[in-house]
Amino acid sequence: MTINKNNINSETKKAAEEYVEHIFCQSDSDCEIVKILKKDANERVYHDMVDNPDEFKQKPQLLSIEPWNGTKPSNPREFLSKKKVVLPSLPQVLIQIKRVINDPQSTIEDLVAVISKDPKLVAAVLRLANSNIYNLSEKVDTPSKAVAVLGLKKAGLLSLGTVSLSMFKKSEVAVLELEKFWKHSIACGIIAQEIARTVKLGDPEHFFVSGLLHDIGVQIIFESEKSLALELIRVAETKQISFYDAETEVLGFNHAVLGGIISKDWDLPQTLIRAAKGHHDPEIIKTDPEAAVVHIADYIARALGYELGLSTTIGNLNKDALKNIGITAEQIKELIPEFKILIGETFKILTPE
Ligand SMILES: [Fe+2]
Known part of the structure; x- marks a missing residue:
């Protein structure tokens, strides 16, 4: 039996539209922003359904x-x-970052001293400073150069967010x-x-x-x-x-x-x-x-x-x-x-x- 590709596409298109209709079912359909996002979702979900159909299959309940x-x-x-x-509990490093951010007298060196104690934070500031967002002609390789590129406030806030979120990473609840x-x-x-x-x-x-x-x-x-x-x-x-x-x-x-x-x-x-x-x-x-x-x-x-x-x-x-x-x-x-x-x-x- 030959499979009609157009049929498959129109079926998938319909399935995508139904899926999107459902995710937006609590939203005000007269709102312009909702309309714009719905249109965007229709295209995305259609392509996702074509590329990864398994993602949209009903997930088994955790019966145990x-x-x-x-x-x-x-x-x-x-x-x-x-x-x-x-x-x-609030890790020490978070308390120290907050202290640096809240103190108007803080210097880049103060923040670098805190960040340098945690390899994850060093990695986060280095990756951000070296990203395309900053377009540097030369890569930075130390936390102090990275903090200088990002600025004290941005580097401090980024560190605060990274530490706060990572605290939960060991969760046993799957x-x-x-x-x-x-x-x-x-x-x-x-x-x-x-x-x-x-x-x-x-x-x-x-x-x-x-x-x-x-x-x-x-x-x-x-x-x-x-x-x-x-x-x-x-x-x-x-x-x-x-x-x-x-x-x-x-x-x-x-x-x-x-x-x-x-x-x-x-x-x-x-x-x-x-x-x-x-x-x-x-x-x-x-x-x-x-x-x-x-x-x-x-x-x-x-x-x-x-x-x-x-x-x-x-x-x-x-x-x-x-x-x-x-x-x-x-x-x-x-x-x-x-x-x-x-x-x-x-x-x-x-x-x-
Ligand atoms: Fe929320």
């Missing part, structure tokens, strides 16, 4: 996990105080795919940075780190109980809602609230706390530019395919967030190709080989 039998915690603090939730988590976090950081630059919200690097750390609460939930994590995924899937809506339904609060608490406990800069805490909160998004930018960046990152793999829908893009920072659909449309290039470039820099 006992069903979650917990009760709704009365508040996020109670959830965090349960013995099964092990919060990573439900959260760490590679996806890293990629989502980096993509959100890049998009937040470029949006902040476009609408002139001040220091774009701050927004990069806010995006990088915004979902730290997701890791806390996944560190707590494997059965709870699976229950959340199940609820998101059966009710066809976003992962954060499933969290609210099962726990009474979402990962953003937890992220806000832990970043406050860690004494991280206020801007990072607000972004982590507020990125799914409609009230905070209305007035806080940091939370609004990260909310938009988070949505765009997932629409572009950099999602966490925890739910099949990407939630909704809050219009108040767009109004708050004054970004237009036209501006987002122009930025999308740039987002993709920068995300690819930054993956190469920040993802360990």
Whole structure:
């Protein structure tokens, strides 16, 4: 029997459209930005379905996990105080980086002294300084040269983000795919940075780190109980809602609230706390530019395919967030190709080989 290639293509095209329709099912289909992202997703998903059809097959359930039998915690603090939730302690190097960033008297040498103690940080600043972003005629080979190229603030914030995220890397809970988590976090950081630059919200690097750390609460939930994590995924899937809506339904609060608490406990800069805490909160998004930018960046990152793999829908893009920072659909449309290039470039820099 001969296979009609056109038939296969039109079937795949239809399957891609249905898939995209579903991931955007909670989104406002009249919103111009949603329309632009949907169009982009249709092309991407179609090509992905042709290239990697296995990626789209239903994943087997993890049957070996006992069903979650917990009760709704009365508040996020109670959830965090349960013995099964092990919060990573703040490593010394993070405390030292924060001290350098917060002290206006700090010099490049102060930061180099801290970075040099951690090979991962040395690698991160060297890779970034030597990347195409800076286009140096000669490669830099020492942390002090790299920090000089990047500037004290950017190198400090990059180190802060790298250390904070890497703390969770030893997680034994395999439900959260760490590679996806890293990629989502980096993509959100890049998009937040470029949006902040476009609408002139001040220091774009701050927004990069806010995006990088915004979902730290997701890791806390996944560190707590494997059965709870699976229950959340199940609820998101059966009710066809976003992962954060499933969290609210099962726990009474979402990962953003937890992220806000832990970043406050860690004494991280206020801007990072607000972004982590507020990125799914409609009230905070209305007035806080940091939370609004990260909310938009988070949505765009997932629409572009950099999602966490925890739910099949990407939630909704809050219009108040767009109004708050004054970004237009036209501006987002122009930025999308740039987002993709920068995300690819930054993956190469920040993802360990
Ligand atoms: Fe989130």
